[in-house]
Amino acid sequence: MKKTMLESVLQLIVSGVAMGFIYALVGIEYTLVWNSTGLLNFSHDKFIMLSAYIFAGTFVIRMGLPPALGVLASLLVMFLFGVLVAVGIFNPLRSMASPIFAVMGTVVLGRIISELVRLIWGPIPFTLPNYLTGTYQIGNIIIGRVNVWIIVISSLLVASLQIFFKTTKTGKAMRCVQQNKKAATLMGIDVSKNIVFTIVLSSLVCTVIGMLVIPLFTVDTAMANMIGLKGFSSGVIGGFGYLPGVIAGGVFLGVLENFSTIVLPAVYKDCVGFVLMIIFLLVRPSGILGHRKNLR
Amino acid sequence: MKKVKIALMALILALLVAFPLFDSNLYHQQLMNQVFVNIIVVMGLNFITGLTGQMNLGTAGIFALGAYGSALTCTKLGTPVWLGFPIAIVIGFLIGRGLGYPSLRVKGVYLSLTTIGFSEVVRLILTNAIDFTGGSQGVQNIPFLNLFGFEFNTPFKIYYLYFALTIIMAIAAARIVSSKWGRVFKAIRDNSDAVEACGIDVANLKILAFTMAAVYGCIGGFLYTHMMGYINPTAFNQDLSVNYLVMMMIGGIGSVAGNILGAVMVTLLPEILRFMQNYYWLIFSIITLIFAVFLPYGIVSLFKKSERQERHFDIFHSIKKAREIWGGRIAK
Numbered sequence: 001m002k003k004t005m006l007e008s009v010l011q012l013i014v015s016g017v018a019m020g021f022i023y024a025l026v027g028i029e030y031t032l033v034w035n036s037t038g039l040l041n042f043s044h045d046k047f048i049m050l051s052a053y054i055f056a057g058t059f060v061i062r063m064g065l066p067p068a069l070g071v072l073a074s075l076l077v078m079f080l081f082g083v084l085v086a087v088g089i090f091n092p093l094r095s096m097a098s099p100i101f102a103v104m105g106t107v108v109l110g111r112i113i114s115e116l117v118r119l120i121w122g123p124i125p126f127t128l129p130n131y132l133t134g135t136y137q138i139g140n141i142i143i144g145r146v147n148v149w150i151i152v153i154s155s156l157l158v159a160s161l162q163i164f165f166k167t168t169k170t171g172k173a174m175r176c177v178q179q180n181k182k183a184a185t186l187m188g189i190d191v192s193k194n195i196v197f198t199i200v201l202s203s204l205v206c207t208v209i210g211m212l213v214i215p216l217f218t219v220d221t222a223m224a225n226m227i228g229l230k231g232f233s234s235g236v237i238g239g240f241g242y243l244p245g246v247i248a249g250g251v252f253l254g255v256l257e258n259f260s261t262i263v264l265p266a267v268y269k270d271c272v273g274f275v276l277m278i279i280f281l282l283v284r285p286s287g288i289l290g291h292r293k294n295l296r
Numbered sequence: 297m298k299k300v301k302i303a304l305m306a307l308i309l310a311l312l313v314a315f316p317l318f319d320s321n322l323y324h325q326q327l328m329n330q331v332f333v334n335i336i337v338v339m340g341l342n343f344i345t346g347l348t349g350q351m352n353l354g355t356a357g358i359f360a361l362g363a364y365g366s367a368l369t370c371t372k373l374g375t376p377v378w379l380g381f382p383i384a385i386v387i388g389f390l391i392g393r394g395l396g397y398p399s400l401r402v403k404g405v406y407l408s409l410t411t412i413g414f415s416e417v418v419r420l421i422l423t424n425a426i427d428f429t430g431g432s433q434g435v436q437n438i439p440f441l442n443l444f445g446f447e448f449n450t451p452f453k454i455y456y457l458y459f460a461l462t463i464i465m466a467i468a469a470a471r472i473v474s475s476k477w478g479r480v481f482k483a484i485r486d487n488s489d490a491v492e493a494c495g496i497d498v499a500n501l502k503i504l505a506f507t508m509a510a511v512y513g514c515i516g517g518f519l520y521t522h523m524m525g526y527i528n529p530t531a532f533n534q535d536l537s538v539n540y541l542v543m544m545m546i547g548g549i550g551s552v553a554g555n556i557l558g559a560v561m562v563t564l565l566p567e568i569l570r571f572m573q574n575y576y577w578l579i580f581s582i583i584t585l586i587f588a589v590f591l592p593y594g595i596v597s598l599f600k601k602s603e604r605q606e607r608h609f610d611i612f613h614s615i616k617k618a619r620e621i622w623g624g625r626i627a628k
Contacts, residue, residue: 040405092589099404100351101592104545107538108585115578225534229416232409240406267424274413281402281410 007140012258018147020254021154022213023273026231027238027246028158029205035178035241036198037094039102043110045228047203049221050113051078051210056128056219057121067131075207082203085109086196094195114221125220132215146215157208158247165243174198178241226270233277239287248289316455325451326523327567332458333520334559338543339469339552340512345541346550347478348505349485350399351408355540357415358395358510360422360532361387362517367435367527368428377439380518388514392507399506400499415537422529434528441522454523461519465512470552472508481505482550546587548594557595 026044033041041047054077059070089109093102132146165171176184177194185191210224217223230253235241238249253273260272280287316325337359344352365387366380398410422429429435440449441457448454472478480501483491492498521527539562547558565583569576591597 040408089585089589096592098349098592100345100349100549101545101588103351103353103405103408104541104592105585105588108542108581108588111538111581112578112585115581119574119578229412233413236406236409265424268420271417271420274417278398278410278413281406282398285402285406 004140011141012262013255014141014143015147016255016258017251018143018150018254019257020234020251021150021247022209022216022227022250023230023234023253024238024247024250025154025157025205025209025212026227027235027250028161028243029202029209030231031235031241031243031246032198032202032205033090036174037090037195039090039094039099039106040232041202042103042106043113044202044206044231045224046110046113047078047206048210048213048224048228050081050117051203051207052214052219052223053117053121054078055207055211056131056214057126060128060131061126071211074211075204078203078207079200082200083196085203086199090199091192091195117221123221125218125223127218128214144215146212150212153208153212157205158243162243170197230270230273233273236277236285237280237287239289240285242287242289245287245289249287252288312459316452320452322451325455327563329451329454329458329523330520331560331563332462333516333523334540334543334563335462335556336465336519337513337516338540338547338555338559339466340509340516341540341544342469342550342552342555343472343481343505343509343512346544346555347473347481347485348502350502350505351404352395352411352509353408353534353537353541354395354411354413354415355513356532356534356536357411357418358388358391358513359517359520359536360415360418360529361391362514363521363527363532364422364429364435364517365514366518367438367521371435371438377441377522378443380522381515384514384518385511388511389507391514392510393503395510396503396506399502412534412537415532415534419529419532422532429529432528432530434526436526438521438525438527440525448522458519458523465515466552466556469512469555473550473552477501477504542584544594545592546584546594548596549592551594551596554594554596561595 026048030041030044033039033044051074055070055074059065059073060067065073089105093105096102096105132149134145135142136145136148137143165175173184173189174194174197176187176189177191181191184194209227213224213227231250234250234253235246236249237253238247239245253276256276257269257272261269264272315328319325337355340358341352341355344350362384365383369375369383370377370380395411395414399407402410423432425431426433440447441454442448443457448457480491480496483496484498484501488498543558543562544555545558546562547556548554566576566580569580572579587594
């Protein structure tokens with residue numbers, strides 16, 4: 001079955017979009033934290049890794065739960081974890097004198113998580129057999145089942161997050177906190193509680209990402225490093241702190257990465273995101289959608 | 297007070313000079329050499345992050361370029377080993393200029409993203425340009441340093457050479473920190489607009505800070521290469537950058553004495569904690585986190601009492617403040 005030129009291009013676009021949605025989800029997840037606390041969570045890739053371990057390692061393999069129950073159980077565990085981290089670490093860090101200290105705190109938190117994971121689940125990487133495997137074929141274009149799931153779930157998630165931010169009272173309060181913490185306090189919004197809520201939300205999004213990417217990588221402590229960093233890049237490319245921009249940036253990055261394999265050796269695929277991020281920061285810090293007030 | 301200080305420093309120096317004579321364990325000596333390399337790199341990082349207040353999470357990239365630059369020229373071209381030193385300085389100068397320029401346009405966490413991007417690109421290129429850098433196999437058989445036919449080929453000999461070099465670099469760094477430059481760097485950290493309003497060229501000074509940091513980092517890389525005799529790209533990952541940042545924070549941000557203390561502690565502490573076997577890295581990370589939350593200005597802040605940030609430095613104040621925050625009484 002020989003593919004035509006158009007079909008090859010379409011194939012690249014489809015798999016690029018699927019990967020791009022993962023980047024976009026990662027980007028959204030840390031944008032949430034950035035918006036509400038003004039901190040970049042440098043440990044968010046570790047959150048993703050942790051949730052993959054909790055889901056695959058504990059609930060599905062050790063306890064033999066069906067994946068649907070496993071999903072609920074992992075969401076619950078990560079919810080509690082999010083509360084713990086928010087109250088214990090993020091709230092104290094956000095009032096530090098310099099952002100350097102906060103960055104330090106989140107980076108070290110990431111180390112602690114990966115160390116705990118190594119102690120609890122052991123250093124040997126593993127995979128989850130028969131989970132979201134298989135492919136669909138449309139014409140000559142092949143798309144993995146996991147990619148379809150990724151696209152569907154992340155679109156749903158993004159849409160519900162947007163609705164949440166625009167319509168509910170909590171969501172509006174979160175946007176207020178993002179804009180001006182002092183004014184939000186004066187309006188009677190409990191900033192600390194709000195931040196706890198955001199961190200919990202972000203850790204839930206991390207759980208979803210973690211469960212979705214299990215079929216793409218083997219489950220090990222470094223599994224999320226690359227997507228974690230590329231989530232940052234897609235945020236910068238699309239426009240920092242702006243949800244639609246982050247999605248656009250993620251999809252753009254995913255597709256561009258796939259196309260770069262045509263002109264560059266495949267091993268340099270990972271460089272594209274970083275180079276693009278640096279270029280964007282220098283030339284157009286507002287991102288492709290151009291939504292950005294000022295750089296802090 | 298000053299006499300006590302001088303006596304204490306002399307004592308520490310004497311202990312350090314005598315150390316390899318009493319401890320003939322090669323591993324311990326190698327570890328001390330690693331400490332010296334780390335001290336140099338951290339003192340460099342201090343110029344950017346500690347003094348100018350710009351976040352640099354790409355130390356691993358700078359360090360790796362210094363290490364590879366020297367290793368490749370002397371293994372591929374067969375040039376004298378000492379030529380690596382000026383080469384490291386030139387590479388450092390170029391990186392500093394190259395990274396310093398973005399620092400003018402992007403600030404804070406954005407700069408940390410840029411530098412992460414830089415060091416990841418460096419690592420990916422080093423791993424994948426197999427013909428040139430040897431790929432993940434790395435560069436092997438890197439010659440040791442030599443001086444007039446005398447080869448520094450054992451940890452014992454390297455110890456004294458690196459010790460001397462570290463002292464020179466530390467004196468230079470201390471002079472810079474307390475010079476006009478150092479004071480302007482600190483002023484930029486505190487309020488760069490005000491500095492600019494005083495008619496000082498902030499852009500040039502920021503690039504200068506980056507350049508000096510990169511030169512220190514590359515010299516560290518050069519020394520590391522010729523100490524190990526073998527390098528591969530896996531060592532220069534994000535963890536290394538974080539480690540250097542941890543060293544700076546634990547010791548004391550912005551002070552050379554703090555940098556030295558931090559480098560010594562962070563390099564040696566995991567070895568001391570090794571008796572905990574599996575748990576040692578976890579315990580070490582938790583100690584670091586406690587430091588980051590309770591004592592953000594590092595160990596030296598326990599000894600200083602006169603500067604402006606003193607109230608932040610004070611551990612009792614930190615604990616009180618943290619208690620308030622945890623109690624949820626402060627809403628900033």
